Amino acid sequence: xxxxxxxxxxxxxxxxxxxxxxxxxxxxxxxxxxxxxxxxxxxxxxxxxxxxxxxxxxxxxxxxxxxxxxxxxxxxxxxxxxxxxxxxxxxxxxxxxxxxxxxxxxxxxxxxxxxxxxxxxxxxxxxxxxxxxxxxxxxxxxxxxxxxxxxxxxxxxxxxxxxxxxxxxxxxxxxxxxxxxxxxxxxxxxxxxxxxxxxxxxxxxxxxxxxxxxxxxxxxxxxxxxxxxxxxxxxxxxxxxxxxxxxxxxxxxxxxxxxxxxxxxxxxxxxxxxxxxxxxxxxxxxxxxxxxxxxxxxxxxxxxxxxxxxxxxxxxxxxxxxxxxxxxxxxxxxxxxxxxxxxxxxx
Ligand SMILES: Nc1ncnc2c1ncn2[C@@H]1O[C@H](COP(=O)(O)OP(=O)(O)OP(=O)(O)O)[C@@H](O)[C@H]1O
Numbered sequence: 001x002x003x004x005x006x007x008x009x010x011x012x013x014x015x016x017x018x019x020x021x022x023x024x025x026x027x028x029x030x031x032x033x034x035x036x037x038x039x040x041x042x043x044x045x046x047x048x049x050x051x052x053x054x055x056x057x058x059x060x061x062x063x064x065x066x067x068x069x070x071x072x073x074x075x076x077x078x079x080x081x082x083x084x085x086x087x088x089x090x091x092x093x094x095x096x097x098x099x100x101x102x103x104x105x106x107x108x109x110x111x112x113x114x115x116x117x118x119x120x121x122x123x124x125x126x127x128x129x130x131x132x133x134x135x136x137x138x139x140x141x142x143x144x145x146x147x148x149x150x151x152x153x154x155x156x157x158x159x160x161x162x163x164x165x166x167x168x169x170x171x172x173x174x175x176x177x178x179x180x181x182x183x184x185x186x187x188x189x190x191x192x193x194x195x196x197x198x199x200x201x202x203x204x205x206x207x208x209x210x211x212x213x214x215x216x217x218x219x220x221x222x223x224x225x226x227x228x229x230x231x232x233x234x235x236x237x238x239x240x241x242x243x244x245x246x247x248x249x250x251x252x253x254x255x256x257x258x259x260x261x262x263x264x265x266x267x268x269x270x271x272x273x274x275x276x277x278x279x280x281x282x283x284x285x286x287x288x289x290x291x292x293x294x295x296x297x298x299x300x301x302x303x304x305x306x307x308x309x310x311x312x313x314x315x316x317x318x319x320x321x322x323x324x325x326x327x328x329x330x331x332x333x334x335x336x337x338x339x340x341x342x343x344x345x346x347x
Contacts, residue, residue, distance in 0.1 A: 014203070016074040049207065077169060108133065112129045114164055138156055191215060209312050213233045219231065219236060237314060242306055248274045264290065
């Protein structure tokens with residue numbers, strides 16, 4: 001299969017320079033996105049990871065031409081999001097947080113007609129639609145009008161509609177929100193397949209660490225409208241390193257343990273009573289030697305635990321806040337204005 005949209009560039013498919021978006025609310029300026037410089041190459045699978053309100057959706061909405069930047073520029077598929085809006089739109093697929101499917105149509109018809117509208121042959125459109133209905137547990141609901149589907153079923157149909165179009169570049173805004181774990185797995189599989197088999201460039205937003213971790217080749221961590229980290233999940237995590245927790249028989253032994261741990265390259269050591277925590281790249285590899293040395297010195301470790309870093313640890317290290325916590329807190333403060341410009345979000 002080939003793409004139906006030719007791009008007129010060979011460089012990055014997405015490039016932003018100083019991309020900025022402000023909102024004005026109650027005479028106050030909200031700097032939702034603050035000077036984003038990004039380059040995304042063809043075929044990349046990128047996750048924007050960040051808490052609620054970080055600016056992920058706003059970024060996606062600018063890249064998909066739904067809202068205009070306040071400042072800066074963005075090119076998608078080689079086209080400027082302001083000057084060549086129509087060309088950008090022809091090159092992309094987008095699944096927003098709202099609903100895409102028309103109410104009166106049956107799910108299957110909606111899928112097939114979207115596939116046809118994006119250039120698939122009648123046969124391919126049918127086959128691909130059935131495949132996606134199956135993948136998202138929608139087969140038995142496919143003949144019901146969309147208006148009669150539950151929130152979760154509609155969400156799955158929306159994601160399926162985004163995937164059926166087979167665009168060169170696909171934007172998914174929190175595609176897994178509202179999906180149960182099994183459907184999340186199905187979604188990830190479908191996204192991975194589009195990326196691998198068709199070379200589709202995929203940019204998705206998520207606040208699920210596990211999803212960014214499992215799915216994306218590249219994780220762009222966004223907080224307060226800025227990029228605070230941009231790398232593979234593996235690189236982000238290994239730069240932070242493992243957490244080694246050591247218990248000792250006494251606080252005195254722990255002090256000796258901390259002194260030993262300090263010699264591990266890149267170690268960040270904290271002591272709490274008779275416990276020593278060591279955060280260090282390759283901490284897992286250094287731990288056995290440290291334990292042996294301490295035993296030989298007469299200050300033995302009584303219990304050791306090694307925990308690999310998570311993306312949440314990465315976020316915590318960069319911001320001083322947990323991604324999960326900041327999620328909750330921002331959520332409440334934002335709730336007041338939730339009715340803003342957003343498309344009606346599925347409950
Ligand atoms: N239409 C709007 N009017 C005013 N402020 C807005 C509007 N849309 C978003 N904002 C504000 O801009 C900031 C960034 O919001 P945005 O939706 O881009 O974040 P997000 O990272 O996508 O979070 P979420 O996961 O909740 O969608 C937030 O402070 C939000 O309240």
